[in-house]
Amino acid sequence: MIKLDDWAEIRHLHSTGRRSKREIARLVGVSRGTVDRALAVDRAPTYQREPTGSSFDAFAAQVRVLLAATPNMPAATAAERVGWSGSPSLFRAKVAELRPEYRVPDPADRLVHPPGFQVQCDLWFPHC
Numbered sequence: 001m002i003k004l005d006d007w008a009e010i011r012h013l014h015s016t017g018r019r020s021k022r023e024i025a026r027l028v029g030v031s032r033g034t035v036d037r038a039l040a041v042d043r044a045p046t047y048q049r050e051p052t053g054s055s056f057d058a059f060a061a062q063v064r065v066l067l068a069a070t071p072n073m074p075a076a077t078a079a080e081r082v083g084w085s086g087s088p089s090l091f092r093a094k095v096a097e098l099r100p101e102y103r104v105p106d107p108a109d110r111l112v113h114p115p116g117f118q119v120q121c122d123l124w125f126p127h128c
Contacts, residue, residue, distance in 0.1 A: 021036065053078050063098060075092040
């Protein structure tokens with residue numbers, strides 16, 4: 001893949017009109033075909049790769065079933081139950097991504113008081 005700097009230099013050298021494609025290829029250090037392809041596109045080259053699946057994907061459904069039954073199950077225990085033989089840190093990270101979906105909401109009502117929205121003061125009356 002051609003670097004962005006090389007692409008920009010090829011386009012610059014060609015736009016000035018003083019150099020041939022063959023000379024541009026020699027100066028930049030690429031083939032003449034690369035020069036032709038660089039001049040044929042209007043956008044800068046970007047690296048594009050198809051996203052690949054993870055080794056965890058085969059176990060995700062089983063882990064979801066375990067987390068649905070026991071949301072607080074440790075990742076190491078879940079790994080043993082599903083037969084995971086890969087990296088423990090990868091498994092823990094993937095389980096950490098799934099765990100919030102199955103966590104039971106806290107039954108305690110939490111009061112949140114953002115700064116500047118509530119004032120509290122204590123009144124003190126000394127006895128004379």
